[in-house]
Amino acid sequence: MxxxxxxxxxxxxxxxxxxxxxxxxxxxxxxxxxxxxxxxxxxxxxxxxxxxxxxxxxxxxxxTEKGKATAVNIVRKHRLWELFLVKTLNFKWDEVHEIAEELEHVNSPLLIERLDEYLGYPKNDPHGDPIPDKNGNFDSPALVKLSKLKPAEKGIVVGVSEHSSSFLKYLEKIKLTLGTAVEMIEVIEFDGSVDLLVEDTRKNVSREVASHILMRTN
Amino acid sequence: MxxxxxxxxxxxxxxxxxxxxxxxxxxxxxxxxxxxxxxxxxxxxxxxxxxxxxxxxxxxxxxTEKGKATAVNIVRKHRLWELFLVKTLNFKWDEVHEIAEELEHVNSPLLIERLDEYLGYPKNDPHGDPIPDKNGNFDSPALVKLSKLKPAEKGIVVGVSEHSSSFLKYLEKIKLTLGTAVEMIEVIEFDGSVDLLVEDTRKNVSREVASHILMRTN
DNA sequence: TAATAAAGTTAGATAAATCTAAATAAAATT
DNA sequence: AATTTTATTTAGATTTATCTAACTTTATTA
Structure with missing residues (x-):
């Protein structure tokens, strides 16, 4: 152990x-x-x-295979707890990481199975990251960074590759959260920022932010 | 900390x-x-x-007062988690102690407040023990051990003073769980065991067991 | 009251996890 | 190829929590 x-x-x-x-x-x-x-x-x-x-x-x-299996199990626990905190206890998605960092170490396989069942065997956590099942398997669909969309391309925000609280808070502020439909208007060559259409609203987002937003394109 | x-x-x-x-x-x-x-x-x-x-x-x-406040807070966390495990994740009351022993150390006051709210600000845990509120206060009504009831006295099982898994399993087996109405028939002088009427059924319970069952009398 | 037993404490050791400082190996630069 | 810089490792120290063995204090017994 x-x-x-x-x-x-x-x-x-x-x-x-x-x-x-x-x-x-x-x-x-x-x-x-x-x-x-x-x-x-x-x-x-x-x-x-x-x-x-x-x-x-x-x-x-x-x-090693053994090490990877152990790590995937901890990731599974972390993400199930994060979803529980958001879905059941009404935490915001930027408030859950530190708490889940502690909850993930509780050593009870049955607890995690019950939690999984209670949450409805979810595939993704509040940040869009995949939740491995009890056998360590999970879907990993090909995703693309928002910064890589081409003009006129559309997609849905399905994940983030940066989990800091400040980043997640900022995404909420600019209304670029999971499930949001986005259309790329233009990549500003001079600073790499991107002009977007989000729910009929034009907005500009820096390249640094856009490179951490993961999209599923249509 | x-x-x-x-x-x-x-x-x-x-x-x-x-x-x-x-x-x-x-x-x-x-x-x-x-x-x-x-x-x-x-x-x-x-x-x-x-x-x-x-x-x-x-x-x-x-x-010290400080030490007692800290201890009461940990007890509060322990009991809230136990109730959550039973009520929400369908654990049995004899399965939850060890898991709660780990969960109780998660250091997040907001988490416990949310859990308390989610559970409906409960007064007692699955074993009948009082759950302190966020200010450390809790009811402590006078309870009496089953072994101390007099013949013809009636009461309700509201707690246990023994939390071992085997003890709790045994109580379930003999159907002497929280909320059960009990009438004392006779204390057997020769071995201290007690004859009881439980839901129209006569049964005998050892003194050792009866002394760990807590009653609220009528 | 003295002797014995049990409870409790002290001293020093071990294990896990971290640190700093110094040393070594690899990578980058000239 | 030599030198410098950066990455990494090693050695020894510290902290926390536990242990055993030996010692001290208190309680019990005769």
Missing amino acids: ESYTEENYLKVIYHLSNLTTGTVQTNAIADKIQTRPASVTDMMKKLAEKQLINYVKYQGVTL | ESYTEENYLKVIYHLSNLTTGTVQTNAIADKIQTRPASVTDMMKKLAEKQLINYVKYQGVTL
Whole structure:
């Protein structure tokens, strides 16, 4: 059985490995977990001993099948709890991440099964991210960043690749939340921002924001 | 902010202090937490430094007002989660204690307020124990042990003073759960067991069991 | 009252997770 | 190819929580 800290490391390695090809680097993990590279090296050795990761010094790490299964299970728990907090306890989607970071470590498979059943076996969390089922499987449809839409292309907001509270709050403010239909009008060449039509309203969004909004196009 | 371990110690001291006059003893705490007396002594010193308990070596401990407030808050969280598990996720009352032991440490006051609201500001948990409100207040009506009822006296089962899974399972088996109306027929002098009338059925219950069932008499 | 037993404390050890500082290896630059 | 910079690792320290063994204090018994 893994400790909270080990679970957190596995989850971060899992998320980082989805953003990059090749191995996950020590500094990237340290940044995410907000600790020192030396602490990461120490933990990598432990996780390797437990056959949860493949680790060669200076060469980065990859998850083993066992490590990936463990990480996916924690992600599943995190996302089910986030949905519960929003759907049942009326939290906003930007308020749930930290709470779910704690709830995800409760070690009770039956609890998670009951929660899954109670929520109606949902496929996605409040941010649009896929919720793995009890076997670790989930849909991963091809999504495209809003910043990559071409003029006149339309799509629906179905996810975000940035989960910070401030980012999510901002999206709510500008009414670019999950389910919103969007039409690309123009990409402003000079600063990369994008002009959009959202519910009959023209609005401009920076490239930095647009690159974190995930769309399913029509 | 207290650590999980500190919270657990405070909670156990709180429960023990409700069962005894005077101070709570080191060995009693060690038994409940399933650790060594030396570990308890170490932790008592720390909790005293944080002004959560009053501690003089060899003289047992008492909770300070601050310590008691902290303990009552953890009990509140524990009992709200237990009720949630039974009411919303359909757990049995004997399945929830261990899970609530983990959930109670999630550090989010707003979460507990939302849970309280969602559950309808309940006064009691699935075992009949009082749930403190956000100010730490709760009803403590005078209850009497089943073993203390006199012949022909009637009452309603409203609580238990033993929370082990096996005990709760047994009560379900003999249909002596919360809300059950009971009439005392006779106390068997020779072994202290009690003859009862429960829903038109005569049954005999040992004194050991009867002394852990709490009644509100008519 | 003295002896014994039990409760409780202290000292030092271990494990997990983190840190800083120094050292090593790899990558980037010149 | 050599030098410099950055990434990473190693060594040793700290903190928290636990342990065992030995010692001290209190309670019980004779």
